[in-house]
Amino acid sequence: MALEDRYTNRELSWLSFNRRVLAESENARYPLLERLRFLSISGSNLDEFTMVRIAGLEGQVHRGIETPGIDGLSPRQQLDAIREQVLQLEHRQQDSLDELRGLLADEGILIALVEQLDKQQQDWLEDYFTTDILPLITPQAIDPSHPFPFVASGGMGVLFRLKRGRRKGELVEMVLIPSGAPRFVRVPGEKAIYVAIEQLVTRFASQLFPGFKILGDGIFRVLRDSDIEVEDEAEDLVRYFRTAIQRRRRGRAVLLELDDECDASAEALLREQFDVDAAMIVKTGGMLGLSDLSAICNEPRPDLKFTPFSPRYPERVLAHDGDVFTAIREKDMVIHHPYESFEVVVDFLHQAAVDPQVVSIKQTLYRAGDQSPVIAALVEAAQNGKAVTAVVELKARFDEERNIRWANELERAGVQVIYGFTEWKTHAKVSLVVRREEDGYRTYCHFGTGNYHPVNARIYTDLSYFTADAALGRDAAKMFNFITGYIEPDALEKIAISPIGLREKLYELIDVEIANARAGKPSGIWVKLNSITNQAMIDKLYEASKAGVEIRMVVRGICSLRPGIPGLSENISVKSIIGRFLEHGRMWTFANGKALPSRQAKVFITSADAMSRNLDRRVEVLVPVTNKTVHDQMLGQVMLANILDTEQSWRLGPDGQYLRMRKGDGGFNCHEYFMSNPSLSGRGSALQRHEVPRLTLSGAKR
Incomplete structure (x- = not known):
C-alpha cells in the first residue's frame, strides 16, 4: 500500500480542519455574529499556519532538505499541494464574508465602504480621520534616499503613486496602518456601521498629500516567518528568547496579500521588495486580515449571539463552604471546563497562598494570559513565605514575550523560577501543593489538559483533575525534580x-x-x-x-x-x-x-x-x-x-x-x-436531588 493511501499529510489534514472551522461561518443554525466569529477564527488560524508551517517548509526547501513527510511527500511537493489549498481557502473565506455582510446588513450591522454612506456619515468619518488617525500615521517616500521601510508580520499598509505638477516626476509613498489604531471604526448612531481603517486612509488621502494628484493606490498585508528555533548551545534562555523575538519580527516574508484593485506600479514594487514566492501572493477583491473581524463580534447584539452561558461552580466545594482542600481530601474530583468554572483552579492556588498550613507550591506555566490570577496567587504565596517554584516555559509559541514578563515578576516576588529543558518544552499542566495537617504532610495535586489561562478556560473544553492521592503526589514531585534538577524518575507509581x-x-x-x-x-x-x-x-x-x-x-x-x-x-x-x-x-x-x-x-x-x-x-x-x-x-x-x-x-x-x-x-x-x-x-450529595441523565451507546436515558 502506498504511503499516501496509508497516511494523510499533517499539513493537508490541518487545512481540512480549518475548512471545518470555516464551515461553521456558513452554518445557518448559528447566530450571525457567532458565524462572523468563526470566520475570524478561520482567518487567524490560517495566518498562524502560514507564519509557522508554510514558512518551515519553505525553509527546508531553501536549505535543500528533502526529508519526506509521513505520506512520502517531499517539502517541495507539500508546498505545492498546500499553496493550492490555501488559495482555495482564502477565496472561500471571502465568499463567506460576502454572505455574512449581506445578512448582517439586514440586521442593522453594516461593514461598509465609505462611499456607501450618506454625506453626514462621511463628514463624521473625515473629521475622525483628521483628529484620531492622521496624528498616528507617517507617510514615507520610497526613493534612493528613502529605502523601503520595514513592515512587521501581520502589518498592513497602503502604497500611493503621486504626481505634483506637470513637469515633476511621479512619487511613491507608503503609509503603514498603525498597530495601535482600531482596525474598524464605528460610525455613531443606532445602526452599527463599521468602516475599515485602510478605507479611511485611501478615501481621505488628500489630507496626507495636499497639492498632489493621486494616480493610484494599493492596500497590502504581509506575513513573515514567525517560528523560533532553539539552539541547543543557548547559554541563557531568557536572553536568547529576547533576541529571537526581535529576529522573528523581521523574519522572511512568506505571504503577500494585495487588494484586487492595487495599482500596477505599486504591486510591482511590493512584489520586488518582499521577494515572496509568486505562489504565495494572494490578490482579493474582498478584505485583508479577516482575523480582525473579531472586533465587530463584540457589538452588543445578544440576539445575534449564542445564549449566554455561565459556568457552574462545583456544589461539592460549596458544600464545604468553598474550602477546596477539604473537598479534595474527601474525594477526587474532575472539573470539566468551560461548563464548570476555572475559578476552582484559581481558588485552589489562592487558598494555598493564604493558608498558613501550606508549606510549598510547585506549578508549571505554559500559557497564563495577560491578567493572570494564577500568577497573582503564586506571587502572594511567595510574599507569604511559602516555598514557591514555577516552571515557566519560554518556548510557548507566540507567548514567549509574555512568559518572560511573568517570569521576571515571579522572581521579583521571591518565586524560584525554572525554565526547564533547552531542547524540550514543558507542556505538562501540573500544580502540587504540600500542606501540613494533623496526621502529617499531605500533597494535593491538580493535573490539567489545558493551560492555566482564565480566558481560554471559558472557550476550551478541558479537564482539571484534583486529587490528594499520595502516590500521585509522589509521582508529581518526581516530575518536578526531573524538570528542575534533571533527576530522571526511576520508579513512578502511577503516572x-x-x-x-x-x-x-x-x-x-x-x-x-x-x-x-x-x-x-x-x-x-x-x-x-x-x-x-x-x-x-x-x-x-x-x-x-x-x-x-x-x-x-x-x-x-x-x-x-x-x-x-x-x-x-x-x-x-x-x-x-x-x-x-x-x-x-x-x-x-x-x-x-x-x-x-x-x-x-x-x-x-x-x-x-x-x-x-x-x-x-x-x-x-x-x-x-x-x-x-x-x-x-x-x-x-x-x-x-x-x-x-x-x-x-x-x-x-x-x-x-x-x-x-x-x-x-x-x-x-x-x-x-x-x-x-x-x-x-x-455534584457531591446534590446528585440525590438531581439525577444526571445517564448515557449509553444507544443514547441518553434516565
Whole structure:
C-alpha cells in the first residue's frame, strides 16, 4: 500500500480542519455574529499556519532538505499541494464574508465602504480621520534616499503613486496602518456601521498629500516567518528568547496579500521588495486580515449571539463552604471546563497562598494570559513565605514575550523560577501543593489538559483533575525534580511522563487490548485528542485494528491516521467535533477485558497529543483515574457524550476527507448536554436531588 493511501499529510489534514472551522461561518443554525466569529477564527488560524508551517517548509526547501513527510511527500511537493489549498481557502473565506455582510446588513450591522454612506456619515468619518488617525500615521517616500521601510508580520499598509505638477516626476509613498489604531471604526448612531481603517486612509488621502494628484493606490498585508528555533548551545534562555523575538519580527516574508484593485506600479514594487514566492501572493477583491473581524463580534447584539452561558461552580466545594482542600481530601474530583468554572483552579492556588498550613507550591506555566490570577496567587504565596517554584516555559509559541514578563515578576516576588529543558518544552499542566495537617504532610495535586489561562478556560473544553492521592503526589514531585534538577524518575507509581516512558505506557496498554482481542475477550480503545500524526503510534493502532480491537477516536484537528481501510483500519472510526467550544481535553480509555464502557476500563487523562513533539520532545503527563465517581464521569459522561455527538461532528473517511454527520431524529449535541447537566464528581450529595441523565451507546436515558 502506498504511503499516501496509508497516511494523510499533517499539513493537508490541518487545512481540512480549518475548512471545518470555516464551515461553521456558513452554518445557518448559528447566530450571525457567532458565524462572523468563526470566520475570524478561520482567518487567524490560517495566518498562524502560514507564519509557522508554510514558512518551515519553505525553509527546508531553501536549505535543500528533502526529508519526506509521513505520506512520502517531499517539502517541495507539500508546498505545492498546500499553496493550492490555501488559495482555495482564502477565496472561500471571502465568499463567506460576502454572505455574512449581506445578512448582517439586514440586521442593522453594516461593514461598509465609505462611499456607501450618506454625506453626514462621511463628514463624521473625515473629521475622525483628521483628529484620531492622521496624528498616528507617517507617510514615507520610497526613493534612493528613502529605502523601503520595514513592515512587521501581520502589518498592513497602503502604497500611493503621486504626481505634483506637470513637469515633476511621479512619487511613491507608503503609509503603514498603525498597530495601535482600531482596525474598524464605528460610525455613531443606532445602526452599527463599521468602516475599515485602510478605507479611511485611501478615501481621505488628500489630507496626507495636499497639492498632489493621486494616480493610484494599493492596500497590502504581509506575513513573515514567525517560528523560533532553539539552539541547543543557548547559554541563557531568557536572553536568547529576547533576541529571537526581535529576529522573528523581521523574519522572511512568506505571504503577500494585495487588494484586487492595487495599482500596477505599486504591486510591482511590493512584489520586488518582499521577494515572496509568486505562489504565495494572494490578490482579493474582498478584505485583508479577516482575523480582525473579531472586533465587530463584540457589538452588543445578544440576539445575534449564542445564549449566554455561565459556568457552574462545583456544589461539592460549596458544600464545604468553598474550602477546596477539604473537598479534595474527601474525594477526587474532575472539573470539566468551560461548563464548570476555572475559578476552582484559581481558588485552589489562592487558598494555598493564604493558608498558613501550606508549606510549598510547585506549578508549571505554559500559557497564563495577560491578567493572570494564577500568577497573582503564586506571587502572594511567595510574599507569604511559602516555598514557591514555577516552571515557566519560554518556548510557548507566540507567548514567549509574555512568559518572560511573568517570569521576571515571579522572581521579583521571591518565586524560584525554572525554565526547564533547552531542547524540550514543558507542556505538562501540573500544580502540587504540600500542606501540613494533623496526621502529617499531605500533597494535593491538580493535573490539567489545558493551560492555566482564565480566558481560554471559558472557550476550551478541558479537564482539571484534583486529587490528594499520595502516590500521585509522589509521582508529581518526581516530575518536578526531573524538570528542575534533571533527576530522571526511576520508579513512578502511577503516572507516565514523556519523553521517558509515556509512549511505552500507551504501547503496553494497547498491547493488552491486542492480546484480549486475539484471545476472544472483549477489547476496545476510546481516545480523545487534538491531533495524531506520529507514525509509530498510528501503526500501533493499525496493529490493534487488524487484531480486532474496536477503536473509536475523537480527534478535533490534525489526523494522519486513515480509518476504515480494509485489512488495515476497518475497526477504527474517527470523528471531529467543531462547535461553540473548542475541544481540547485529552483522554485514553482501554476496555481491559470488558466491553466499553465499564467500571473495569482503564481511564487516563493526559496533556499530550499523539504527535512526535509530544511523545519525544516535550515533558507531558499521562494520569490514571481510579476514583469511582471520577472514572464514571470521564468514561460514561465526557467520553461517551463525545462519541454520541451527531450535531457538531464530522466523520473521517478512508480517503482522508471529512463529511458532516447528518442531523437526524434524536440527534445529540454534546455541548448542549454538558451545559444542561452537572458533572458527576462536582455534584457531591446534590446528585440525590438531581439525577444526571445517564448515557449509553444507544443514547441518553434516565
